[in-house]
Amino acid sequence: MGNDYYYECPHPVAIPPAKPFIESIKSGIKETLFPDDPFRQFKNQPASRKFILGLQYFVPVLEWAPRYTFEFFKADLIAGITIASLAVPQGISYASLANLPPILGLYSSFVPPLVYAMLGSSKDLAVGTVAVASLLISSMLGKEVNPNENPKLYVQLALTATFFAGVFQAALGFLRLGFIVDFLSHATIVGFMGGAATVVCLQQLKGILGLVRFTHGTDLVSVMRSVFSQAHQWRWESGVLGCCFLFFLILTRYVSKRKPGFFWISAMAPLTSVIVGSVLAYLTHAEQNGVQVIGHLKKGLNPPSVSELAFGSPYLMTAIKTGIITGVIALAEGVAVGRSFAMFKNYHIDGNKEMIAFGMMNIAGSCTSCYLTTGPFSRTAVNFNAGCKTAVSNIVMATAVMITLLFLTPLFHYTPLVVLSSIIIAAMLGLIDYEAAISLWKVDKCDFIVCMSAYFGVVFGSVEIGLVIAVVISLLRMLMSVARPRTFLLGNIPNSMIYRSIDQYPIANNVPGVLILQIDAPVYFANANYLRERISRWIYEEEEKLKSTGGSSLQYVILDLSAVGSIDTSGISMLEEVKKNIDRRDLKLVLANPRSEVIKKLEKSKFMESIGQEWIYLTVGEAVAACNFMLHRSKSSNNPATEKVELDAHDNV
């Protein structure tokens, strides 16, 4: 195919009809808030069916309960008992991490799992408290109210924070704003979780070393100062006990990891440790030998706590702030965990619906003496390995915890705190995912920087500082990718009509007399000035190069807009200025493949008139063919003996 063919009948660039403003807003809202089209099953259904579907949509238990079988129940029973054995010691441990009374940890494993079983759509998620949120509560509320001096107010604020976390979570879900959680990138979460796990482990030095006083700071420096300034008060009894249990817990985890069939070994290990530790402490009167124990735990189910919600407190703003931050962190963990396990079993989870379930469960929890709960990774993994089939495993766990609350709390009187510390440390070590960090370094240096800044921000600053730094860096990176888009010089891949970046394909050849540039991002105000500078530099450099090598002079500049998804008015002004600049150098601007958003705006802004529709082509190949055609036609008119050049051009195209 020669030039003539292409120049005479190229494929025209289509200008799609303008959409009405309202319609484009509607489709924008749909894509933004309902990308997964949750209501497609409602289409073309009678009203009664719609009502049932709607009910099932918001209360998924109605959907799966009728299909529940005894086979399922057997599996769920085993899984539920397994996770309950993990839930009881973990609940107590994490509550102490949050500086809350240990019994609140047990309460929190009773009501919220029941609510989630009704409303949640994951079949594998096991509900419970988590270490990072507990730490955040203690560090954020602890700044305002001392939990030792004013325990009642502190508990009230923790419950209020939980209430607001629930309201915020449910609101995000109802408003379909769940995508806010997406702004916590994978790298941020890896770094943040690792940092938080490190900080939590450091906090456990208090329990392991049997210290009574301890810093309220969470950063490495304060903790180390606190630990070493009290070196004379370290209790070796406590330390030895702690290390033994830690070794036992890590060993069981190692065994379970090597042989997945023995998952129950590591699942049962915490409860075993608690039992062994309590018996040991009881027999050896360890309490009098400097090993601190839990002490008295009240018997009975969750007392109502609506009246405890401190809406009138002067610390209300702190509670709201704590609620929102812990709520988002808890959501990020819970939704990610739910999604990962759903992927294994090949079912779909609606993130926004999950948020409503989490929110409802925390609102209900805050009214029944529970603090913030979500879907912890460790417990969910155990649930999954234990073969759970539905959310009934959560109901079984809640029942087991209820029995514990009603009858077994006195048994925990002699449980040494150091055992709880070991349980927390063993759980946390799994969260420091150094392998993920290494793979970030290998694949994407920028993500690695985000991850490390989150980690060091948490370890040396505070949990909030680390989080804010990481989110800001991730956003800046995204903004910078728009503000400084790449531009590429394109060349022709030999024996084809294909044009690709010369950087990536060194075999690609320049087209004499034509400069082909590709812009790699939407053109917005933030990059319009940069692109203008950069394009004029490309032209300048090309002209310099041609001058020094004595090549044929530049005649055409082709801008490949394939990757320019949209443009704003600053971008259009930029194109106008580029055109003026190119015209002044006696060159000709040619556009290739403007996309629908771009061509629409070029038309409306009259830029298309000024450039001329005949200079806009569907592909770079067609644009080059047209340029070559013009180039040789003009040469022929100046110099009649160009038959040879014309033939060369054929080969080039």
Add this chain to the structure above:
Amino acid sequence: MGNDYYYECPHPVAIPPAKPFIESIKSGIKETLFPDDPFRQFKNQPASRKFILGLQYFVPVLEWAPRYTFEFFKADLIAGITIASLAVPQGISYASLANLPPILGLYSSFVPPLVYAMLGSSKDLAVGTVAVASLLISSMLGKEVNPNENPKLYVQLALTATFFAGVFQAALGFLRLGFIVDFLSHATIVGFMGGAATVVCLQQLKGILGLVRFTHGTDLVSVMRSVFSQAHQWRWESGVLGCCFLFFLILTRYVSKRKPGFFWISAMAPLTSVIVGSVLAYLTHAEQNGVQVIGHLKKGLNPPSVSELAFGSPYLMTAIKTGIITGVIALAEGVAVGRSFAMFKNYHIDGNKEMIAFGMMNIAGSCTSCYLTTGPFSRTAVNFNAGCKTAVSNIVMATAVMITLLFLTPLFHYTPLVVLSSIIIAAMLGLIDYEAAISLWKVDKCDFIVCMSAYFGVVFGSVEIGLVIAVVISLLRMLMSVARPRTFLLGNIPNSMIYRSIDQYPIANNVPGVLILQIDAPVYFANANYLRERISRWIYEEEEKLKSTGGSSLQYVILDLSAVGSIDTSGISMLEEVKKNIDRRDLKLVLANPRSEVIKKLEKSKFMESIGQEWIYLTVGEAVAACNFMLHRSKSSNNPATEKVELDAHDNV
């Protein structure tokens, strides 16, 4: 060309060699901070030449002064005198707008233009104070210190703010961070300037109506309340005088606009108004009839004011904040004005170098009793029309102002304030660019919304509120374009190997058995979840459609990555999940045209191994050809009688 040809020897996708980390950081910094490559003229020069070039780079006067001719001087003299006649009344007016003593306005037209003439690289920019920055100073500082009760402190703070504005501007320039100004989009500036002009006009009601007391608020509501609650104190003498002068000024502007040769009519009009107004006031003893006049102006040049800079003041933070905000606004106006006129005359302006010049000029100004100056549009346009050749016109203007300061200040004693108000209003009316707003509405609704929110934010809130709202909306829009990228269904343009969006090209045909999707943005954490949902919805909808129409079932999903400039680790996880999802549906994922950043990361993350390099093609066309080849081969092996189908496929490709 049949399928065989393409499937057997497609053009391979190149994986560019990994760049060393340091080198990629270096080139990143270069593109971010030095996109215009300012040092290219230094390359391959001896050291002495480099020194001279460097000196000329930072002090442009050294570069052009040796080539200065008498011809140039004649032109600059005329232009300089013209802008001086504008500078004197405008300087006095804007100083009163900033609640500063009028004489400071004259001082500010003396020292800063001299500094700019040495350091600036624009040949057309005329330096002076501007209305918006003056208004910002009075509204931001006025909140903290009442200019009537404590005039000395107020002036000190204004000078300190000017100093910090200068330091900030120079720092931005030295650190090559000038692109921060780019974040004020064209739409933001149109709305913001229009709003500020409206607010400034409203403020002039005080002068026009001859009111003594007036609100400190700048918003429409406070001003209207203040005006109408004092209706009984309106002075008709003042009002009539104001309206007459306003009419005269607008008329001269209209004449100059129709006949550009008469630019001097509108340039001279303000000075004429001042002279006529002063003579009238002197003759009619207007002062005693309720027409306020300027009063005594001190004779003499700028007194030094280094000792006035209030670094120890408790209001230092306010001064710094005011300095930074007014500094950025002034930069945005000055750099944009300089660039626009440079474009007319076809020379280049380095934005960062200009920022250093503006910064130096304001630092020098703050030490010599000048407040914030920049390059106002109106004065620069007059300078340009008057035929200025170089920055010497600024020197001429400064000399004229110096003569005024030394000998002529007593003449302004009787100048009525209402004349100054008319001058300000006439200048401001030109800033309300409703035509630009209409064209924004036509071309880009989102930019229009940004523009309007800036306008109404300024008019009903405050100058800062309007600015913050507009910048936040613009940034959100950019973030949303990354968070919710478009995905398109591609089809084959008849009689070609070209694949384009079916939305834009309704003539494009589906390829049976193959779903071709195009992703329209870099894949980042913020959009990875969305894209996963959206791709699975495309597949689901396509399968539903095929089921209902009974078409041949889906076999291949081709992702066209042409517009995906980069990807992060969250994006790679997304692709892995999409692949799992597609595998589970017994489909095959094929990638087309991954770009260099993307293919590098796909290789490092082992995703390329998992998908298989043979499923990555250079173009969509080649990918479709390969899919068709496989499709028919598998059909042939199931059903030997497919010769016809194979032939059909040839036509399709």
